[in-house]
Amino acid sequence: MDKNETVELVNFLAEFTHDPLKFVYAAFPWGEGELKDMDGPEKWQADLLADIRDKLKTPSEVIREAVASGHGIGKSALVAWLILWAISTFEDTRGVVTANTATQLGTKTWPELIKWYQRFIGKPLFTITATAIFSTEADHQKTWRIDAIPWSDTNTEAFAGLHNQGKRIIVIFDEASAISNQIWEVAEGAMTDDNTEIIWCAFGNPTRNTGRFFDCFHRQRQYWYTQQIDSRTVRFSNKKTIKQWIEEWGLESDFVKVRVLGQFPNSSENQFISTELATAGRGKHLNEAQYKFAPVIICCDPAWSGGDATAIIMRQGLACSLLANFPRNDNDFVIAQTLAQFEDRYKADAVIIDLGYGTGIYSAGKTMGRSWMLVSFAEKSPDPDCLNMRAYIWKEMREWLKQGGAYPDDQQFYDDLVGPETKPRADGVIQLESKADMKKRGLPSPNKGDALALSFSRHVTKKDTWSVPNKNGLYFANNNQRYTPGYNLRKKYGR
Structure with missing residues (x-):
């Protein structure tokens, strides 16, 4: 040319x-x-x-x-x-x-x-x-x-x-x-x-x-x-x-x-919780009669790194609410004090913390006389069809959504629920991808989802009584434990 x-x-x-x-x-x-x-x-x-x-x-x-x-x-x-x-x-x-x-x-x-x-x-x-x-x-x-x-x-x-x-x-x-x-x-x-x-x-x-x-x-x-x-x-x-x-x-x-x-699926190939299921529970209104009878469980999934957040949720039966969401966690005592305030305000029957970054928070709570629980996602599952505790509690959370569970109308919460995928195994056992695997796909750690899932990790029963603090700052529960910030009154009173 x-x-x-x-x-x-x-x-x-x-x-x-x-x-x-x-x-x-x-x-x-x-x-x-x-x-x-x-x-x-x-x-x-x-x-x-x-x-x-x-x-x-x-x-x-x-x-x-x-x-x-x-x-x-x-x-x-x-x-x-x-x-x-x-x-x-x-x-x-x-x-x-x-x-x-x-x-x-x-x-x-x-x-x-x-x-x-x-x-x-x-x-x-x-x-x-x-x-x-x-x-x-x-x-x-x-x-x-x-x-x-x-x-x-x-x-x-x-x-x-x-x-x-x-x-x-x-x-x-x-x-x-x-x-x-x-x-x-x-x-x-x-x-x-x-x-x-x-x-x-x-x-x-x-x-x-x-x-x-x-x-x-x-x-x-x-x-x-x-x-x-x-x-x-x-x-x-x-x-x-x-x-x-x-x-x-x-x-x-x-x-x-x-x-x-050319339409998006209800559930991606390996997606654990379907879009349809997560959408059904998002922002759903429940009458008090549907959940008031159930124990109140407060859970915390702490985070220390990157863009992750520390999430605190409360679940009572089919109802879930987001109590707090902090950018990471710079001070275990601040988070512990926040948890203690929520525990008292809502008369919680249990407080559960993820072991991963939660040991400091748990220790701070113990110093304040709180009987909280630590749960490791890696511990043995009570269900042999699940590889570990994390797979088990996510499976239980999925069942909770099927039964009519409701959570806040929150886009990040929704994304957390639909984000994790399963890792196919020859034995058919349920294994969820790790948080590191999710980050490789460009997804954040599902802290709100993990916090809600924690509420299914332990069997919790409702306490018979839960009093408001008296003039001495004491709290009374069904097992007669008494709490005051920084001091274990059970020891003092021989209870």
């Missing part, structure tokens, strides 16, 4: 700088060769391209596009078109494409790009490799490029450093449900350049009903243009296979919801 032809091609592509839909119609040989039976994009693809076009007219904010879909709708083709449009219509565009796994990226996402690159009218202007597409101009090969990079929580620099002030940035997540929350958060940091065209697209089967991809369609939906695509509405999907799936699994099954309807 001579210089004049190159200039002509560049000028032609420049006509579509802010119109990716027209670009797709103009850049590929529709109706010819391999595309002889195709005349352009599917409606859902055209709708997304048109939305980007319209938002580019006033690009004051990040353009965010999210598509949840069943199988075989042509999302990999759309990813290829977006990459070729972004890089060929704006000089020195930079971008990153990632996927749920290196295998997905290397065997599906990128090969689809290579296929469309071979059909692309602007092919002479760019070089494509197994991991990148970049300008053929030697001076621009590092500044005018889009890279395929497998995500990793231990290597986030590729996402953190994606700045391109005054030009264009494109970030594409393929099979986004399984991409770590941490990568989403780091990628968000690359969206801060002013006076810059920034396009962020997330595609995938909606396999998880937690995480950032799920949030695009729910609590963060006001920031995203979203579509949920039913595979049956696309011309080239395999209708015979889809019909078989529906007959075998049923239209309301999670299998069909995820793989055909």
